[in-house]
Amino acid sequence: MLFHVRMNVNLPTSMPADEAAQLKQTEKEFSQRLQREGKWRHLWRIAGQYANVSLFDVDSVDELHALLTALPLFPYMQVEVMALCRHPSSIHEDDR
Amino acid sequence: MLFHVRMNVNLPTSMPADEAAQLKQTEKEFSQRLQREGKWRHLWRIAGQYANVSLFDVDSVDELHALLTALPLFPYMQVEVMALCRHPSSIHEDDR
Amino acid sequence: MLFHVRMNVNLPTSMPADEAAQLKQTEKEFSQRLQREGKWRHLWRIAGQYANVSLFDVDSVDELHALLTALPLFPYMQVEVMALCRHPSSIHEDDR
Amino acid sequence: MLFHVRMNVNLPTSMPADEAAQLKQTEKEFSQRLQREGKWRHLWRIAGQYANVSLFDVDSVDELHALLTALPLFPYMQVEVMALCRHPSSIHEDDR
Amino acid sequence: MLFHVRMNVNLPTSMPADEAAQLKQTEKEFSQRLQREGKWRHLWRIAGQYANVSLFDVDSVDELHALLTALPLFPYMQVEVMALCRHPSSIHEDDR
Amino acid sequence: MLFHVRMNVNLPTSMPADEAAQLKQTEKEFSQRLQREGKWRHLWRIAGQYANVSLFDVDSVDELHALLTALPLFPYMQVEVMALCRHPSSIHEDDR
Amino acid sequence: MLFHVRMNVNLPTSMPADEAAQLKQTEKEFSQRLQREGKWRHLWRIAGQYANVSLFDVDSVDELHALLTALPLFPYMQVEVMALCRHPSSIHEDDR
Amino acid sequence: MLFHVRMNVNLPTSMPADEAAQLKQTEKEFSQRLQREGKWRHLWRIAGQYANVSLFDVDSVDELHALLTALPLFPYMQVEVMALCRHPSSIHEDDR
Amino acid sequence: MLFHVRMNVNLPTSMPADEAAQLKQTEKEFSQRLQREGKWRHLWRIAGQYANVSLFDVDSVDELHALLTALPLFPYMQVEVMALCRHPSSIHEDDR
């Protein structure tokens, strides 16, 4: 099942630069592992913002929640989830 | 370039059923042609709503606007466009 | 899987009374069938409004969307869906 | 009487980890006691958020307020209450 | 129990004047009966608007909903309900 | 004249407990004096929130402002004022 | 007492031109009479909108409400009232 | 030209009392000088809030911006500007 | 002086096609005359919407209002005006 997830990140400006860099690096590795596993199907940056639009492909809402709350940056994120389904006009069999 | 487009459709309940059906059929054919051409990369239905989330892949903003305003359902739509760009953590070369 | 659905109904005041009554009766029967099948787990009226809060228990987002858009009152509804999951502090095994 | 309660939790990121863990543990025990007493009928996590949707079954608004403000996490919560009543189409006698 | 109710009335400007007058008169009589019965404790006009703030004193949420939806103007109203309880600093025993 | 006032209180969680308790005690005494004088006609707690709905009965807007800004908790409040007037359907002579 | 009033006018585009002209003319005369009487102290157009910002100087909220609802355009207006009082830094004795 | 300006002031509660008092005194003197010069035509307090509604009479938008950003409290303000013009129904020649 | 104007157009879908075409043609000619006169400095379409962002260069707010309300499409527009001024970092002398 597909879920549309928007993540807005708000790192406090007082966070030391290396702590922020470390956090982002861990986030990147975590994100790329989920992408390789096919759970995190799409990941796009929203222009001009420290925010992204993502598409998750999971077996259940519980799995989605577990993945999102395990993100290293989760404590600094505002997250909005929107359930998607196959569009009757879509020509992509696999795009659900 | 990728643009995230959300379309909310509001057909008046007074519209005759066959007029609505004809309009939706034309919209579907138009949409599928754009999908085959690769301009309309993704098309998902938002659960519980007569609305969709779409990803357009176009050469310019002008092209995007021309495509959207040519949609048969455009006069009945509320459309929101969000410019996307490649996310540094994305592993998909072609997903921009 | 559980989904939290809020439905706001806006019947036009110009709709003839018997047409509205017929529509509501069909809606009621449809709703009660889904409740008996266990798909529509909870259904509560929001005080002072022609609106409800419902909990759907479905196998997929596609099934949820199919059920909601099949509602006789759907063309007159504003619907908001929120994906829910089991709360770690919940003591109800079956309440997901 | 049933009340729909949405709780959004905002723990400051500066709170020491063990203080947060202690607070959450106390909250969990408090919540589970209320669930066993039947006051807190349903408790669901909202996907992707540190937030929940709950259904309280209380004898009065005063009782509801007393329960909510006694929650250990209350000072860190944003709470929204919505009064519910039995829906005429509901088939569940006990679901009010 | 006390509930704070805000009612915004939107009569269509196309409604014939005598139909509107009749509707308002019926509403007034209904409202005054509820006031005499003590169910509708307070009723104030919001300055500059066709809207009111009311305090209802009812035995249950179901009773509140039944009263509100029985109002002759209900089909033309937007209604917001807020549950109130006794304030610990209030000196009025009967004001709950 | 009657004014509807909603007060939302936001005490910083870092405020020492005895300082908060002292502040609330002073607020309570101040509030009760105004109630006894008839200036603060009604005071209700909003369920689930550190907020209240109040009705003030004052001779002028200036008097209202002077009372509100003199509240010990005023620096921690968000206040919204709404001017009310007598409703033509009200049966309470003294309820303005 | 001074009240800040914002009026947004929405005449239906289907209203016959002469009916609209007549309505506006009556509104103008009514407004100018109130200005001459000193009740309507200021009247400004908001740039680019069929809307105004006005300052009313009345003896009570009831008087304000009576004046506003007597406006010929009132059925087509959205009105917002804000109570004002003398600013301690104002140098204008009469500007309240 | 007239501009409608709303200023909401948010002084941090942690600011020392004498620093706040000094700031407000400087603001008051600055404001009164502009009033005497005719630039700041009206200044009213919004009831129940640390906020004001002001009318500025300036020769250009640049002048308006220069005046507003020179206010001692500007760093603690949220400011909203609305361009006004003469209303065709206004009877005050000088009220623009 | 420069003003930033956003115009959203909402033509009723029931308007006859030739009436709409005529209206748009008149609007276009009017707009181009103002552009040639230098009053309407910039005019851009917002992607995906029947809306534009415009920059007007006028001598006064009154002139701005006169121009906007004279637009043939004005009765079908929602207009928002924002006063702009020269930015201290701008390198364009004439861009104000």
Place this chain on the structure above:
Amino acid sequence: MLFHVRMNVNLPTSMPADEAAQLKQTEKEFSQRLQREGKWRHLWRIAGQYANVSLFDVDSVDELHALLTALPLFPYMQVEVMALCRHPSSIHEDDR
């Protein structure tokens, strides 16, 4: 391609004055270099706010995002991007 960008700046009031001055100076130099290169076509101050409206002329959304996130003040900014295209009524060939 043109993008409409609104930037709201929120420097913490606790930032030392010389650090803020240094940051603003770097921002100014960066901004003026982009203006000279033709990337940042327009830059206007919004009256009464520490905010600007800008027009960027870039080859891609990725370039836009790279420029915006490289701004020295970016960590203190709230940024909103809106894609623009040539308006059919525009008479300026180069204004896109």
